[in-house]
Amino acid sequence: MYQISNITKNVSSKKILNNISMQIYPGELTVVVGENGAGKSTLLKILALLEKPSSGNVIVDEINTLKSSNKVKPHLGVLAHKSFLYENLTVYENLEFYGQLYRINNLKERIYELISDVGLELVLHEPVYILSRGMQQRLAIARALIHDPSYVLLDEPQTGLDQDAVEILYNLLGNLKEEGKGIVVVTHHFDNLIELCDKLLVLKKGQQVYYEHVSISPTKAKEIYMSLAARR
Amino acid sequence: MGKKWGYILGIITLLTIIAANYLIFIWVPAEKVMGIVQKIFYFHVAAAWVGFLAFFIVFISSIKYLLTFNEKWDWYSAASAEIGFVFMSIVLATGSIWGRAFWGHWWTWDPRLTTSLILWFIYAAYLLLRSGITLEGRRARYSAVLGIIGFIDVPIVWFSVRWWRTVHPNLMESGKMAITTKMSITLSLSVMAFTLLYAFLLPRVVKLYQLDCTIQKTKDVIIRNL
Amino acid sequence: MKFAKIIYAMLCKDFKAEFRRKEILSSMLFFSLLIVVIINVTLNINKDILFENFTGLMWIVFLFTGVLGINRSFINERINDSYLGINLAVGESSIILVSKAVSNLAFIGIVQTIVIPLFFILFSVKWPQNAFLFLLVNFLGTTGFVFLGTFLSVLTINTNSEILLPIVLFPLLLPLVLAVVQASNLILKGAPLQLWGHWLGLILVFDFLYTLVPILLFDFVVEV
Numbered sequence: 001m002y003q004i005s006n007i008t009k010n011v012s013s014k015k016i017l018n019n020i021s022m023q024i025y026p027g028e029l030t031v032v033v034g035e036n037g038a039g040k041s042t043l044l045k046i047l048a049l050l051e052k053p054s055s056g057n058v059i060v061d062e063i064n065t066l067k068s069s070n071k072v073k074p075h076l077g078v079l080a081h082k083s084f085l086y087e088n089l090t091v092y093e094n095l096e097f098y099g100q101l102y103r104i105n106n107l108k109e110r111i112y113e114l115i116s117d118v119g120l121e122l123v124l125h126e127p128v129y130i131l132s133r134g135m136q137q138r139l140a141i142a143r144a145l146i147h148d149p150s151y152v153l154l155d156e157p158q159t160g161l162d163q164d165a166v167e168i169l170y171n172l173l174g175n176l177k178e179e180g181k182g183i184v185v186v187t188h189h190f191d192n193l194i195e196l197c198d199k200l201l202v203l204k205k206g207q208q209v210y211y212e213h214v215s216i217s218p219t220k221a222k223e224i225y226m227s228l229a230a231r232r
Numbered sequence: 233m234g235k236k237w238g239y240i241l242g243i244i245t246l247l248t249i250i251a252a253n254y255l256i257f258i259w260v261p262a263e264k265v266m267g268i269v270q271k272i273f274y275f276h277v278a279a280a281w282v283g284f285l286a287f288f289i290v291f292i293s294s295i296k297y298l299l300t301f302n303e304k305w306d307w308y309s310a311a312s313a314e315i316g317f318v319f320m321s322i323v324l325a326t327g328s329i330w331g332r333a334f335w336g337h338w339w340t341w342d343p344r345l346t347t348s349l350i351l352w353f354i355y356a357a358y359l360l361l362r363s364g365i366t367l368e369g370r371r372a373r374y375s376a377v378l379g380i381i382g383f384i385d386v387p388i389v390w391f392s393v394r395w396w397r398t399v400h401p402n403l404m405e406s407g408k409m410a411i412t413t414k415m416s417i418t419l420s421l422s423v424m425a426f427t428l429l430y431a432f433l434l435p436r437v438v439k440l441y442q443l444d445c446t447i448q449k450t451k452d453v454i455i456r457n458l
Numbered sequence: 459m460k461f462a463k464i465i466y467a468m469l470c471k472d473f474k475a476e477f478r479r480k481e482i483l484s485s486m487l488f489f490s491l492l493i494v495v496i497i498n499v500t501l502n503i504n505k506d507i508l509f510e511n512f513t514g515l516m517w518i519v520f521l522f523t524g525v526l527g528i529n530r531s532f533i534n535e536r537i538n539d540s541y542l543g544i545n546l547a548v549g550e551s552s553i554i555l556v557s558k559a560v561s562n563l564a565f566i567g568i569v570q571t572i573v574i575p576l577f578f579i580l581f582s583v584k585w586p587q588n589a590f591l592f593l594l595v596n597f598l599g600t601t602g603f604v605f606l607g608t609f610l611s612v613l614t615i616n617t618n619s620e621i622l623l624p625i626v627l628f629p630l631l632l633p634l635v636l637a638v639v640q641a642s643n644l645i646l647k648g649a650p651l652q653l654w655g656h657w658l659g660l661i662l663v664f665d666f667l668y669t670l671v672p673i674l675l676f677d678f679v680v681e682v
Contacts, residue, residue, distance in 0.1 A: 011369075014452060050542055070549035084543030086534065088475040100467040101547035103460070127478065143543070298678055353629035360625060364617025374613045377675050378626065381610075384667065385630045392633035392660055396640065 001025055002047070002151050002182050007056035009042055009206075016042050017053070018206045022199075024151065024182040029173065029196050032186045033224075034203035040186045041081060043203065044155045047184060048078040060151070074102065077149035079157055083140040087129040091120055091139055094128060095146055102147035114142040119168050133160035141169070151182045158189050170196065200224065238435070245428040252425040255418040269333035274419055276326035278426040279319045280348060286316030286430060287351060287383060290358070294379030297372060303445065304438075306372035309379055310362060311437035315430060317355040323348050343394045350389045354382040368448070461556075464548055468557035469564070475534060476565075482530045486569050490523040494573070494580065508581050513642040516577050517635055520600065523573075524566050525624045528607040531562050532615050541680070551680040552673045559608040566600060583646075592645050595658065599638030602665040603631060609672035612679050634664045 002024040009017040017039045024030055034040050045051040046058065049069050058065045060072045085094050092111060099107040115121055118138040123131060128139065137160045144152065158166055173196055176183055185193060190200075194214075202210035202224055210224055252274075262268050289312040297305035327345050332338050339345075358378055365371040411419075476482055497503075497515055535541040535554070544554055574596070578585055586592050607627050614622040641657035 014456060048546070050546070073546050073549050076546065078543075078546060080539065080542065082539035082542075084540050085538050086471065086475055086540060087537060088478045088534070089471065093471070093474060097467060097471045098543065098547060101464060101544060103463070147547075298675075350629050350632055353625075357622075357626040357629060360622060361613060361617065364614070364619055364622060370616065373678050374616070377678055378610075378613060380675065381606075381668075381671060382630065384671065385633070388633045388660070388664060388667075392636045395656060395660075396636055 001061065003057075003059045004047065004053075005057045005059075007043075007046060007053045007058070009039070009046065009051070010054045016206050017046075017203075018208075020056075020203075020208050022201060022211060024184060026150070026180040026182050027177050028198045029177055029183040029185065029193075030199040030201060031190055031193050031197045032184060032201045032203065033188070033190050037205070038203040039206040040203055041155055044153055044184065044186045045080065047151075048076055048080065048153050049073055050078070050080065074147065075150040077144040077147070077152045079140055079144045079154040081155055083136055084143060085128050085136060085140060088127055090125045090127050091115070091131070092124050094139065095143060098143055099146050104147060110146065114146060117145075117168075117172060118142045119165070134162055134165050137161055138165055138168070141172070145172075145176075149181070151184075152176055153184045155186045156188065157185060158187065158192075166192065194222070238432075241428070241432050245425070245432045248421070248425040248428050252418070252421045255421055260414045260418040267333075269330070272326050272330050272333075274422040276323060276330055277419060278422040279322040279326065280344070281423050282426045282430045283316050283320040283323050283348065283351065284386075285427065286312045286319060287355070287386065289434075290316065290379045291383035294376035294383075297376045298380075301372075303368070303372060304442075306375065307438045307441035307445075308434070309375060310441055311434055313355055313358050313362075313379075314437055315433050317352070317359060319426070319430070320348060320352040320355055324352060341393075341397065343390060343397055346393045347386065347390045351386060354385070358382060368445070461550075461553060464553055465557040465560060468544075468554075469561050472531075472534075472557075472561040473564075482527050483565055483568060486523050486527045486565065487572065489526055490519050490569055490573050491576075493519045493522060494576065498580070503581070505582075509583065509646075510643070512577070512581065512583055512646065513639045516574065517599075517639055519573060520566070520570065521603070521628070521631075521635070522624075523569055524562075524600075524603060524607060525627065527565050527569075528562050528604065528611050529615070529620050529623050531558055531608065532611055536615070545680065552676045554680070555609060555612070555672060555676050559605045562608050563601060563604045566604060567597075570596070570600065586646050586648075588645060588648070592642055595638060595641050595645060595661065598658075598661050598665060599634055599642075602634045602661065602668055605665070605672065606630060606668040609668075609676070609679075612676075633660060637661045637664070 003022075005021045007017055007020040008015070020039075020043060022030065032040050032043060042051065046053050049058070049065055049072060052066065060075065063071050065072050084098075086097070089097065092115075095111045095114065096107060099110060104110055115124055118141060120135060120138055120142070123135060128136060131139065137157070141154070141157060144154070157169055161169060170192065173183060173185075173193075177196065187193065190197075197214050199213050200210065201208065212220070256271050256274050260271075262270060290309045293305045293309040293312065296302075297309065324345075327348065328338050331340050331345070358375060361378055362371055362375050365374060497518070503511075532541075535544075535558075541554055545551055548554075574593075577583070607623070610627050610630075611623050614626055637657040637660040641654040641661070644654040644657075
């Protein structure tokens, strides 16, 4: 179980996050929504151990990450704002590289498996710089999953994806849920995720204004979503 | 530091400077060989002492910053670097003039002057690095790292140049200066005067950095609430 | 052992990326050749002056070419924040530093393999009998240069000013450059160990210090 409690993040006297707490259980998908500047990306970076909170605890499977983050990192799969990809290397080489870093056995099979999951078979040996934004995003997602992490953290995964790719993504998320992964998705597009979503966290100017299991009040969740959508 | 202590230090500094100047220009007789130009020696050595001391302070503050991440230490590093850079420039200028008077050359590659030159470059690099980074946190961390690495280098520079000059010693150095008791007293007082000046200036420059930081933060708050 | 495999993976990655675009290596090579030409054209090099300044001139070429290559090396890691991806996979940030330094060393090594013989040929200096020693000292000097340079490039890369790296690096590097040039010059002349042993000692101390300290401080530089 992934737990964060009372997370605060200050950056040169700006309070970016204020007293955020959440729990992620295996097989659960949490959606984090909020306006621009609400602190969603920062929250995801903290969850991904890419940033340290100013105060609060981040505890993953009972390991305190502030003390031993290195034990936890192999269990996280992260899709951040930037893709972590190497433009001059091919799709295959990128996955191979990260696979080697994660020391995956049977790397070749694993790569082929992921490539077919995200639908990039045709461009397997093309360099990344010629791929479209959507294809790079799909590759980035594959990269995030290459080591079969227990927790999957995605920052705006739908960016740049066309309709077909979005479907692929949702199938993927559904499968990950079934496999018992804990998933957090930061997004602006809540609508498509309603079916898959278990918990909803709403951030506003760094504050946690709503955090509930969707099943508890599905109407309330829909309401919140509508109000956010209307404001846009 | 209380304002009262600041004033007291300021007055002591001023008095010491006046006393040192008196000793330099009126009390101590000019050195036989070089004449009155030799007196620049007192400024040169005193400035060198402070220049190196200031860098040592940069080194200590940098370590303290990396240990605590308290921005106060970053201010001390930056302030000391600024002051040190100025003093180092004085060292090079006075050293050059003195060299011209003593050995007839505007520049010599003797160990002390060369090490001072390198330290001057390291100071410049430190200040340039700071001015190139806008994120305060990153700027403080990177400067601290450079402060530590730079300081470790100085003794290595000193030894390497010394070995270098023993191989090619002839070029310009010859003859040493005879130092009388009066000269040592004057020199000590000059060193004290400059050190006090440094101690007086340092907290003031630190205060400037502190105020600058406050202004930045206020700006941020205003912009955020626009 | 695990580290060795990771560094090897990163080396392969760097070489693959380089040979696809061929930007760093070829520019380093041509730049160094250009400096050699400029040296010949601008300086009045007769036999006597030359021999005393042979390794010095060589190192001028290496310094400027090396800084060019080092400046480029971290850029690829920052384009898509790949260094964060590596940090997540490996945990230990200093591996990135070591592997980058090693790949920089490899690139500069390739350039040196061409430039050093070229120098001997162009300036008609006899290939020394103790060539091994000469090359060893050169290699040790290059290692210190590359390691410190790679580390400092992470600091200066944020300023978007390519010229800041040499400004920061060269003053710090002075003892090392002095030592390498003095030592290799003496070796070329066939001087006995006593005359240049202390320079070698300095190179080793420098290499040790400026490999250890950057690794220790690297965590402060990577913001994780």
